[in-house]
Amino acid sequence: MSACHESIRLLTSTRTNSILGIRMSTRIPILVLGATGYIGGSVLARLLAHSDRDEFDITALVRSPRNAARLDSFGITTVIGTLEEAGKLEVLASQAHVVFSMADAKNLRAIQAILRGLRKRREDTGDLPLLIHNSGTACLNDDARGMYSSDVIYDDMKPEQIEALPSSQPHRQVDMAIVEADQRGYLRSYIILPSSVYGIVSGPLVNARVQNPYARLMPHFIRCALDRxxxxxxxxxxxxxxxxxxxxxxxxxxxxxxxxxxEPEKAGHGSEGYYFAENGEHTWCELSRAIGVALRQLGISKNIEPTSLNEEEVAKYGGTLEGGYALGTNARCRANRARALGWRPTKTTNDMLDSLKAQSQALIMEQQAKQQMMM
Ligand SMILES: NC(=O)c1ccc[n+]([C@@H]2O[C@H](COP(=O)([O-])OP(=O)(O)OC[C@H]3O[C@@H](n4cnc5c(N)ncnc54)[C@H](OP(=O)(O)O)[C@@H]3O)[C@@H](O)[C@H]2O)c1
Structure with missing residues (x-):
C-alpha cells in the first residue's frame, strides 16, 4: 500500500459523517472548479485515473447542463452553476476537504466565497481544508511591450520577491486573499502559477466533448497570423x-x-506555498517565428518572419490594448519549489516550439469546420 493510500485510509477511517457535513460521505470530498477547462479538465482526468480514485468523492461546478450530463457519466457529482453564484460556491466549498480552484485566476468575488465556505467548514467541523488554486505567472508582467528582455527572475523559494508585487498586478488580489486566509489558520493554501501552458490535450474528457483541449495563449498568435x-x-x-x-x-x-x-508538512503553504510551473523560456519573437515556420509547413503562408503589430492590431488580437501589450511582457521565473517536491518536467522550450504546428493545424481545421457549418 502506498504512503498516499495509507494516509487516505487513516483519514477516511477516522472521520465521522458529522465532520464531513451535508454530503455524509466517508471519502475525501474534493471540489473541482473549471472541470471543463484546459487545465481543470486535465487535473480532473488525472483524479479520475488515480489509483486512489475510489477514495475521492468528486464534485464539479459546471456552467452548462450539457457538460454536466456528460460529466455525470464519469461517476462524479455535478452541480450546475457559475462562479458568480456566491452562495452556491460557499456551500460547495464548505463541503470539501480539498478545493481545486482552476476556473478563473482573477475572480476575487469567487475566491472570497470559497474562502467563506472553507472557513465555515473549519469552524463547524474542525477539519483543516486544503485550497489548491491555479494562478499564473502574468502576475510578474512588466511593461516591456516587446522592447527589452528583463534580467529579473522570480524564484518561488523567495516568497518575499512575490509578496513585493503590487496588488495591481494580474491575479495578485486573489492570491493575496488566499495567502491571508492561510495566515488566519482556517485553511492551508497552495497556489500553482503556470507560465504559458502548451500542448493539445487528449483523453476521456476530450473524447466525451466535455473538456477544452486547447491552450489559451498560443492560439492568439496563430489566429493573428491567419487573419493578417x-x-x-x-x-x-x-x-x-x-x-x-x-x-x-x-x-x-x-x-x-x-x-x-x-506528508503534508513537506509542502510549503501560505506565503511558502507559491509554486511556479515552468521548464524553459522563450522570447515572443521565437514563439511567433515558430508559428510562421509551422504555417509555411502547412502551406498557409510563405513568410515566416514576424512583424510588429501596430496599436490597432495589438488591441484587436489581445482583446484590449492592455491585453495585447500583455503579450509582450517579461515574466521570468524558476519553479524551484515544485522541483523540491519531486516534480521532474522533461519537456523543454524546443518541445513547445515543435508543438505549434499541431496547434496551428488544429486551429485551422476548427476554423474550416466553422466556415462549413455557416455555409
Ligand atoms: N492556459 C494557460 O496557459 C494559463 C496559464 C496561466 C494561468 N492560466 C489561468 O488559468 C485559468 C484557467 O485557464 P484554462 O486555460 O484552463 O481556461 P479554460 O480552458 O477557458 O477553462 C476555464 C474553465 O473555467 C470555467 N469557468 C470560467 N469562468 C467561469 C464562471 N464564471 N463560472 C463557472 N465556470 C467558469 C470554464 O467553464 P466553461 O466550460 O463553461 O467555459 C472552464 O471549465 C484562467 O484563469 C487562466 O487565466 C492559464
Whole structure:
C-alpha cells in the first residue's frame, strides 16, 4: 500500500459523517472548479485515473447542463452553476476537504466565497481544508511591450520577491486573499502559477466533448497570423516568458495532492506555498517565428518572419490594448519549489516550439469546420 493510500485510509477511517457535513460521505470530498477547462479538465482526468480514485468523492461546478450530463457519466457529482453564484460556491466549498480552484485566476468575488465556505467548514467541523488554486505567472508582467528582455527572475523559494508585487498586478488580489486566509489558520493554501501552458490535450474528457483541449495563449498568435497573413509580435518580441507542457503541469498538481495526503508538512503553504510551473523560456519573437515556420509547413503562408503589430492590431488580437501589450511582457521565473517536491518536467522550450504546428493545424481545421457549418 502506498504512503498516499495509507494516509487516505487513516483519514477516511477516522472521520465521522458529522465532520464531513451535508454530503455524509466517508471519502475525501474534493471540489473541482473549471472541470471543463484546459487545465481543470486535465487535473480532473488525472483524479479520475488515480489509483486512489475510489477514495475521492468528486464534485464539479459546471456552467452548462450539457457538460454536466456528460460529466455525470464519469461517476462524479455535478452541480450546475457559475462562479458568480456566491452562495452556491460557499456551500460547495464548505463541503470539501480539498478545493481545486482552476476556473478563473482573477475572480476575487469567487475566491472570497470559497474562502467563506472553507472557513465555515473549519469552524463547524474542525477539519483543516486544503485550497489548491491555479494562478499564473502574468502576475510578474512588466511593461516591456516587446522592447527589452528583463534580467529579473522570480524564484518561488523567495516568497518575499512575490509578496513585493503590487496588488495591481494580474491575479495578485486573489492570491493575496488566499495567502491571508492561510495566515488566519482556517485553511492551508497552495497556489500553482503556470507560465504559458502548451500542448493539445487528449483523453476521456476530450473524447466525451466535455473538456477544452486547447491552450489559451498560443492560439492568439496563430489566429493573428491567419487573419493578417503574416505572424505578428508586440514590439520587437524580445521580452521573455516561461513555458510548461500541460501534462507536466498536471503532474505537478498530482505530486502536490499526493504530498498533501501523505506528508503534508513537506509542502510549503501560505506565503511558502507559491509554486511556479515552468521548464524553459522563450522570447515572443521565437514563439511567433515558430508559428510562421509551422504555417509555411502547412502551406498557409510563405513568410515566416514576424512583424510588429501596430496599436490597432495589438488591441484587436489581445482583446484590449492592455491585453495585447500583455503579450509582450517579461515574466521570468524558476519553479524551484515544485522541483523540491519531486516534480521532474522533461519537456523543454524546443518541445513547445515543435508543438505549434499541431496547434496551428488544429486551429485551422476548427476554423474550416466553422466556415462549413455557416455555409
Ligand atoms: N492556459 C494557460 O496557459 C494559463 C496559464 C496561466 C494561468 N492560466 C489561468 O488559468 C485559468 C484557467 O485557464 P484554462 O486555460 O484552463 O481556461 P479554460 O480552458 O477557458 O477553462 C476555464 C474553465 O473555467 C470555467 N469557468 C470560467 N469562468 C467561469 C464562471 N464564471 N463560472 C463557472 N465556470 C467558469 C470554464 O467553464 P466553461 O466550460 O463553461 O467555459 C472552464 O471549465 C484562467 O484563469 C487562466 O487565466 C492559464
Amino acid at each position: 497573413g503574416q505572424v505578428g509580435m508586440v514590439g520587437n518580441g524580445v521580452s521573455t516568458w516561461n513555458n510548461v507542457e500541460i501534462g507536466e503541469l498536471t503532474d505537478l498538481y498530482m505530486i502536490l495532492l499526493e504530498t498533501l495526503l501523505a
